[in-house]
Amino acid sequence: MALQSLDILRRSATTTPTPQQRQTTEVAKLIDVTKCIGCKACQSACQEWNDLREEIGINEGSYQNPHDLTANSWTLMRFAETEQNGTLEWLIRKDGCMHCADPGCLKACPSPGAIVQYSNGIVDFHEEHCIGCGYCIAGCPFDIPRLSKKDSKVYKCTLCSDRVAVGLEPACIKACPTQALVFGSKEDMIEHANDRITDLKERGFENAGLYDPSGVGGTHVMYVLHHADQPQLYNDLPKDPTISPVVSVWKGIMKPLATAAMALTALAGFFHYVTVGPNEAEGDDEEHSA
Amino acid sequence: MSETTRPSLLLPRYSAGQRLNHWITAITFLLLTFSGLALFHPSLFWFTQFFGGGTWTRILHPYIGVVMFVSFSLLALQFWRHNLLSRNDVQWLRQIRDVVQNHEERLPEVDRYNAGQKLLFWVMIVTIPTLLITGVVIWRPWFASYFAIDTVRIAALAHAICAFVMISGIIVHIYAALWVKGTIGAMVRGTVTRAWAAKHHPGWYRRVIRGEDH
Numbered sequence: 001m002a003l004q005s006l007d008i009l010r011r012s013a014t015t016t017p018t019p020q021q022r023q024t025t026e027v028a029k030l031i032d033v034t035k036c037i038g039c040k041a042c043q044s045a046c047q048e049w050n051d052l053r054e055e056i057g058i059n060e061g062s063y064q065n066p067h068d069l070t071a072n073s074w075t076l077m078r079f080a081e082t083e084q085n086g087t088l089e090w091l092i093r094k095d096g097c098m099h100c101a102d103p104g105c106l107k108a109c110p111s112p113g114a115i116v117q118y119s120n121g122i123v124d125f126h127e128e129h130c131i132g133c134g135y136c137i138a139g140c141p142f143d144i145p146r147l148s149k150k151d152s153k154v155y156k157c158t159l160c161s162d163r164v165a166v167g168l169e170p171a172c173i174k175a176c177p178t179q180a181l182v183f184g185s186k187e188d189m190i191e192h193a194n195d196r197i198t199d200l201k202e203r204g205f206e207n208a209g210l211y212d213p214s215g216v217g218g219t220h221v222m223y224v225l226h227h228a229d230q231p232q233l234y235n236d237l238p239k240d241p242t243i244s245p246v247v248s249v250w251k252g253i254m255k256p257l258a259t260a261a262m263a264l265t266a267l268a269g270f271f272h273y274v275t276v277g278p279n280e281a282e283g284d285d286e287e288h289s290a
Numbered sequence: 291m292s293e294t295t296r297p298s299l300l301l302p303r304y305s306a307g308q309r310l311n312h313w314i315t316a317i318t319f320l321l322l323t324f325s326g327l328a329l330f331h332p333s334l335f336w337f338t339q340f341f342g343g344g345t346w347t348r349i350l351h352p353y354i355g356v357v358m359f360v361s362f363s364l365l366a367l368q369f370w371r372h373n374l375l376s377r378n379d380v381q382w383l384r385q386i387r388d389v390v391q392n393h394e395e396r397l398p399e400v401d402r403y404n405a406g407q408k409l410l411f412w413v414m415i416v417t418i419p420t421l422l423i424t425g426v427v428i429w430r431p432w433f434a435s436y437f438a439i440d441t442v443r444i445a446a447l448a449h450a451i452c453a454f455v456m457i458s459g460i461i462v463h464i465y466a467a468l469w470v471k472g473t474i475g476a477m478v479r480g481t482v483t484r485a486w487a488a489k490h491h492p493g494w495y496r497r498v499i500r501g502e503d504h
Binding site: 013110129131137250256265266272273277278280 | 327329330331332334335338343345348349392428431434435439442443446447450451458461464465468471483486488
């Protein structure tokens with residue numbers, strides 16, 4: 001995963017510039033929810049390429065399997081039933097890391113280099129530097145990172161950074177039989193999405209739109225939604241995701257201010273000692289020698 | 291108190307048990323401060339080297355925290371009575387300029403503890419239990435997954451704020467011990483000189499000389 005070490009735009013817990021000499025093209029995965037048939041080929045391809053195997057679970061009355069993202073399942077088809085415009089709609093959304101331009105996980109991570117953002121937009125976990133604190137879980141606005149029960153490291157979709165680095169598309173894209181998943185430059189993907197949205201609007205989905213939330217600086221995984229005005233219909237896709245203000249204070253302004261304040265408190269003590277001087281009880285010496 | 295029958299020049303201030311209790315709290319505090327700051331600001335991440343790396347720092351910190359909480363609780367049970375604020379303490383705090391300028395003679399009479407020491411005690415009473423509770427909420431892999439993500443976020447911020455207040459308070463505590471000469475001995479050997487007691491804690495000094503309760 002360190003193949004693109006020269007293309008790192010941001011690196012967790014690092015206050016100096018990262019190696020960002022090269023600028024690669026910003027990439028994006030476009031998930032056209034309106035074309036998805038819920039076959040889960042993407043889920044299988046993900047497990048196959050990344051050598052992961054999910055445990056065999058139990059049926060809870062839904063096609064959704066497993067029930068949630070896990071350290072082994074980095075992508076998951078989420079199934080939702082809803083009534084829109086007087087008819088039943090079965091909304092199937094491929095869930096996984098959104099590869100935010102402003103990643104909350106990276107902001108929260110205390111371990112230098114455990115989370116990196118490549119200049120192509122992919123946000124990647126380097127598990128060998130992960131200390132297992134779970135701060136990224138608190139930082140993520142999409143509830144994506146999963147702490148492994150096996151090794152206490154966090155795992156999530158890499159957007160197949162290893163494949164993309166050598167010019168291949170992510171494994172899930174390759175497996176999709178309906179081209180609901182497409183991959184390319186972010187610019188091209190937005191253009192492609194706009195064509196799709198025009199088509200959907202003509203066919204009566206007047207609220208069709210692109211999900212590329214600006215609250216996290218845009219994402220490198222985007223959705224075409226029939227009901228872009230109600231993303232929460234798709235298994236609680238957040239409407240206006242942002243890094244929580246609590247996390248922003250904790251890992252933003254407080255970090256340098258509190259550190260400086262503690263250092264200055266100690267320094268103030270030293271300066272007090274060399275200016276005002278110690279407080280001695282007179283007569284101590286007489287008492288001792290008495 | 292007659293000069294001739296004075297049995298010892300030194301006055302006992304802390305028992306061996308109290309000293310042991312204090313230093314267990316102090317050592318765990320230092321370990322927690324270094325391991326906690328390592329995960330708080332990237333420029334201090336190298337503190338993780340004292341604990342065997344980042345992952346060990348993450349593993350050890352909460353267990354050390356539990357030890358400190360228990361140890362501090364025992365201290366608090368022994369000392370809370372001496373830390374109740376009085377009218378004199380308010381006046382003492384108003385004259386904080388005289389305090390830092392070493393004009394102790396202008397201050398109202400201090401008993402076993404001065405208002406600064408008492409305030410520090412109550413700051414610890416608030417922050418240490420809060421650190422324990424918020425620490426459990428963010429403790430991975432054991433407990434954090436049982437709490438809603440917003441609860442975990444608030445707990446993480448509250449933990450950092452309390453730790454900042456506590457560490458700043460303890461820096462003042464350590465400095466005061468170095469600044470007011472003869473204080474370290476109280477917690478190392480358990481004794482203070484009469485001059486020290488008469489100057490810094492006259493109320494307590496008179497009671498001790500009269501043979502009253504400490």
